[in-house]
Amino acid sequence: MQELVTRAKELLKDGTVTRVLGWKNGDLSYNPEPAFFETEEALSDFVYNGFCGANLSKYMIEASKKEGKTLVFLKPCDSYSFNQLLKEHRVDREKAYIIGVGCKGKLDIEAIKKQGIKGIETIKGAEMTDACDTLEISTIYGDKTVSYDDVMLSRCYSCKGKEHVIFDEQMLESRDTATKGRFDEVEAIEKMSPEEKFEFFRKELSKCIRCNACRNVCPACSCRKCVFDSNKFDSAQKANVDTFQENMFHIIRAFHVAGRCTDCGECSRVCPQGIPLHLFNRKFIKDINEFYGDYVAGEDIDAEAPLTHFEFTDREPNEERG
Amino acid sequence: MFKIAKNNLPALFRKIKEQRELYLPIRAAEQVNYGVYTEDADVALETLKTVKSPKDAFFPQSETLYTCNKEENKWSITPEELQSQEFVVFGIKGCDVKGIEVLDRVFLSEPVDTFYKARRDHGILVALACNEPEDSCFCKAFGIDCTDPKADVATWFVEDYLYWNPLTDKGNALTEAVKELLEEADDSKVKEQQEATKKIVEKLPYMSISLDGWNGDVLTEKFESPLWEELYKPCLACGTCTFVCPTCQCYDIKDYNTGNGVQRYRCWDSCMYSDFTMMAHGNNRNSQMQRFRQRFMHKLVYFPANNDGMYSCVGCGRCVDKCPSALNIVKVIKAFSKEGGEK
Amino acid sequence: MPLNENEFRPKIVAFCCNWCSYAGADLAGSSRLSYPADVKIIKVPCSCRVNPMFILRAFEKGADGVILCGCHPGDCHYSTGNYYARRRMTLLFSMLEYLGIEKGRTRVEWVSAAEGVKFSQTMNEFVETIRSLGKNVRLGDLRCKN
């Protein structure tokens, strides 16, 4: 991690960048927050470890409006989001200096707590320099250990890969973390009967409190004003007063990001109710791949996006899958 | 004081349910929230923090106020009925009990919110003391003793028993109704447990949090602090903190077109939202910094100023756990005390 | 045919593009090719004008089935509109199916201005499907049901 700080300081010093966008130490051992650093001194708070799951690319929309370049640290999956934003003219490439940082899989504190671990004081083993096999956790209820691979964010188990699709330079090594097929969960649902599917999503979505965390964290949901906040469309919705609105919000949100969602998994990470929101986006990704050929949003800035493109021979909407 | 064996709790729940609707922590799709007790519900009383606070029971996320219907050219208005049946909220923690006190300040002071009042009048709070507080807890900073919650009934889990102590008339009435399942007990075991828990509380990472510097005439000083400009930056402007908070009480009133009429309802709103208190001329606060500042100024300065020094934060730590950007009120408090210390 | 009171009378919204399907519906009318009155047509300039939000909106407000009719692929008045509509609806319908919403409640059919017969047949079939599926309970707002 220190090399990141050193490099950031160099770039600040030589005037390449005016500010640094990274992560800052939290007040607990597991809650670093996204932060802008404008001075070399401020960088003493800089951190990059297993808990730095937040995707910083969306912050680059605001950073692009500022004077001077911003040094941004992007993990491999974050770089897709940045590229997609670039494709949609939401970020300015000229205003960004991108260091593609390696990633060894990001940790999910909820998953750690689910293991019955509480009263956490310190966590060792989450640093990028560590082997990333075991986390040693000391708590007020005694010391615990947990395997790194058991407590990652669910997205890391179906990681898209270690490559950065856009960067100015790369630092730190990445690690393979994928153990599951990306569409395993989607396929499992597809196999259910309509009743089971309905039941499954009803159960998950009835937890939704419409806090909008999924939307606001999503790099694809970068509208200046969301249709669900806008009275212009007659579609404003502030709460899930009815089960319909729970469905509506998530269907339309997924539809609006279909073909643009890079599957960064932030929606599922931030949901306070643990709703596997990525299941919506992945369903669309899977359908798009199946129906219109493989497409990875954010991979190629010049590729034709599936929903703003077509083929004469596309399948019919009523057609049976097969 | 009474007690009941843990394994007999289902009988207790069933007994309560005979006469009163029962709300308690229920696990559904891997998350624990307050919900209505049914025979097949997965009760999770041992959960320290439900995702949402129990404020829903008195101040639901959305509720209909009245319905207008159009028949021919005539409109009819049907007000929503007020709560008229007693109900029990079981397992509520000390911090959340305090949270309801905060809501009382808002909704029971003039003009009284009749919907809220009806629910408060008919709701019986059965509190449950904490045994194993967690790293994000900081209720002590607000003078809350999580081992001794004050509600209609206070309860404790000690070994294989739930200890039961009615504290109010409503609590006594509920105790009467379930008396056949309870047995008399002394409070020695409870006292032991309380002492043990208090020791744990002392070890929690947020124990040192102090609200010094927030009381008194600090409004202008805090409001104008340059710290806000830094603190708000990672904020995504979502409503997670507000919606999991046991004391956030802002709501919006909206109309829903049902086709043949209009249903007027209110729903939680969040001061973090860009359209919060949007008016014809625009917004009061049009930057996220202002909105961010508003939330914490309200909790720590404005509310106490109007409510005899009572903060509208109870240290439950839900925002600490749930903020997508790892922001929270503790970080705010700490940032200011650091600044104060450096002065 | 007058239906008796207890019979389920579905609410069906048909979005028809102005150039082909709306004209096809007109032709069905002028050819006196009947289909159930449950179908109500909304004219849109092109099938690509139909936002998934409109379809969900219809269900929200109590529709039991929604059908989108446009020009045949290749015949779009705007050259390409129905191709976009086809992709959008393919994905939307797939998502609704994924959520456990009955498959027959949504449909896309290409009906040309000359296909009055097809229009009427399609509507008859669609109404039949919706009748057999019964009331839409999975995707509606309860507040609109009374």
Next chain:
Amino acid sequence: MSHRNYAEKIKEISGVNPYKCMKCGKCSATCPSYSEMDIKPHQFVSYVQSGEIEALAASKSLWKCLSCFACVERCPRDVKPGKLIDAARQLVVRERGGDYLSADEIPALLDEELPQQLLVSAFRRYKR
């Protein structure tokens, strides 16, 4: 059953809409049993149209049709008189009750010289 109902029944069994007929006569043109028939294939259609089923049922044609289906193949209007004849035949057979031929009887009837087609045709005609 009234005449109307018989006609409906025939339409149901055959799945044919006789009103599609444009009276071109192509069915009769190549019918191999034409000369044997009292009611010609194209007339069959109008009999069904007008509901004169009794006359049909009593006709020789019913039993002269070879079920070669040339008319079914060639009918330009999808009216397929052969299917109508077949349906009428079924109706009559059903009225009589009982089958003339059951599958088990066939092996005994088999004759080396017998064309397979005849057997199939007979079976199609008598076993319903």
Next chain:
Amino acid sequence: MQRIGVFVCHCGSNIAATVDVKKVVEMMKKEPGVCHAEDYPYMCSEAGQMKILEAVKEHHLTGVVVCSCSPRMHEATFRKAAERAGLNPYMVEIANIREHCSWIHKDMEEATEKAVILARAAVAKVNLNTPLQAGESRVTKRALVIGGGIAGIQTAIDIADAGYEVDIVEKTPSIGGRMSQLDKTFPTLDCSACILTPKMVEAAAHEKINIYTYSEVDKVTGFVGDFTVDIRKKARSVNSDKCTGCGVCQEKCPSKKSLNEFNRGLNTRSAIYTPFAQAIPNVPVIDRDACIKFKTGKCGVCEKVCQAGAIDYAQQDEIITEKYGAIVVATGFDTIKLDNYDEYAYNQSKDVITSLELERIMNAAGPTKGHLERLSDGKAPKEMVFIQCVGSRCSDNRGKSYCSKICCMYTAKHAMLIRDKYPDVNVTVFYIDVRTPGKNFDEFYRRAVEEYGVNYVKGQVGKVAPLPNGKLLVQGSDLLDNKQILKEADMVVLATAIEPEASVRKIATMLTASIDTNNFLTEAHPKLRPVESPTAGVFLSGVCQGPKDIPETVAQAGAAAVKAIGLLAKDKLTTNPCTAKPDELLCNGCSQCANVCPYGAITYLDKEVNDHGIRETRRIAQVNSALCQGCGACTVTCPSGAMDLQGFSNRQIIAEVDAICR
């Protein structure tokens, strides 16, 4: 809030017989925004329109809903009426309670209920209507005619005579089309070439007409008044400017085995060829698939014998881009393939021919020099059978469901000509019906029977079987005598169904003109606008719209020309005001809308905005309303709802949905 007037039309009894119009009026009075409702027997009549005018004045209406026939019928009428009353024409909406309601429902209660709902939806929409202003666009004063048959030639001459430039694009090497293949024409029996050739010459010589033969339309963009068309001039391999049309190259060409398309493949032609003697232009083309020079690189005979030095093997396809205000489609027809009709033995016997083949055989320039003879053995036939309705009027997927319209007459013509020239030949015509609606048509057919002794048999032929003796066994039925007919014939002529030229599909797609299931181009209205395509600026001439004989084709060609002239005569067109419009404060500048716009109407601009006090420069979508055709593809692509469509706004459509689902 709008002040809406609702006008319910009885349409005589068309609506009123099934819809309780009084009830609709009463129900509409209760709708929000409605302050006046009335019914009237014929809203479209002058008196009906006056009702609107009066009500607008009396009730100070701001919006109008007319419950009547389809908006495709009278929307324009009522918009004009509203305009006369001082309203913006776009404040009018039509509830289609005739085609979509009264005409398809029988039960009065049900139909009335539906009419109320449709009216309600229209009221809900008008409540959100805003006045719209039509813009203007330029008209390019030049027409394109696709197809150089008699239809295309006539249209081109008529347009050119009115003083406008016309280009004809013909895919074969010469103009002339099907008519040039015919021998004689009914009902006057005059020689086809004699009446067509002067027309061809006239077109070629006309100073306003420019002919592109051996050329195809490659690409069409733009819209009414302003089409841009790419024309591919296929490489002819002969320089048209140098060629004198002497014909020596064709004589000397050693490759003579290509099927002669002009003679329907009944004989062969050279690799370098003009399709027929009167071809215009009289410039040959080299069929590169057959030419030895192109296949092997050796030969070059034509180049050597051409004294004008016109042969140019290196010639390439050339793309010519031209702008047009109007486009006329005159792509014509072909006969259907008979592969599905084994029973007529067309593929088995050379002596079973189509009528169009008979035309070539009868023609002096044809494969038999005009002698009637069997193609199998060259013998003169004694017994001839004509079969009508081959592939026409078939609903069994093998043929066409429609009547090809021309066959009855040309069959009578053929029968008559044969009996006239070869009195010893017996002619039998099998028919289902003889259809002769036309001036002097039935008389013509009767003459064939009465004066020329043609044997007409009512009944279809079921099978034609080649016999070992070289004859053809025709099995038919005689429905009138109720007997089967077995006839040994020497030749059988099939009146084969016609279908639109195969290339029309591609052309229709390029023009975005709609096409029916049989590939005939759809007219804007079957009765009132028969020569216009629903696509503005595209007109239909000849058989591409439906089966026609020559006089009808010529008449339609003239009508199409008049429509095109009417368009070209205008200096400016008013454009559809229902165009897309972005809300600048909601626009993300993401470019998705521009990606789906088929007209390139969306561009982006860096623009300073004031978003509730926040001033910043943003990338914002701009719509060129002259280019936007109002399809709405952009509106759905836009996630924030910034892009909306005027006249079909999100809120308007949602209001209609709500009103219907209520």
